[in-house]
Amino acid sequence: MRQEILRQTEDETVFNTPFSTQPSSMPRLFLCFHDREYILPAGQSPVILGRSKQNDFEVPGQFTSRQHARIEWHRDNFVLIDQSSNRTYIRTEEGPEIILERMEQYVLHGTGVISLGQSLDTAAGEVIHFRVEH
Secondary structure: OOOEEEEEOOOOEEEEOOOOOOOOOOOEEEEEEOOEEEEEEOOOOOEEEEOOOOOOEEOOOOOOOOOOEEEEEEOOEEEEEEOOOOOEEEEEOOOOOEEEOOOOEEEEOOEEEEEEOOOOOOOOOOOEEEEEEO
16 A cells, blocks of 8 residues: 655654545444344445345345345445345335346445335335444
């Protein structure tokens, strides 16, 4: 990593690190499904969502694939990636339902809900609540 010295005195040297990737407080993603909560710190990924018990976050359901979707930390964002044939549905506090198909991606932000395999209009409470905190 390239560093430039901004100032130097007898007691201290202050470096300018223009390519530093360590913000003062790291973002976190909170996932909640019924009584389970999962906290994903920035930089730690991926998290696999689906009906298989081997997943990081198990979500049973008739329309949920074994490994339905994953969440990765990529370019300073939590990115949801659909891996299913039944789609992934997202709604944030800002607007309408977003539908992801096979390998499409969505940057998670704010708060909202995710449904695996069925529209949020028919999910009947079987949704994952999410919140991104910075």
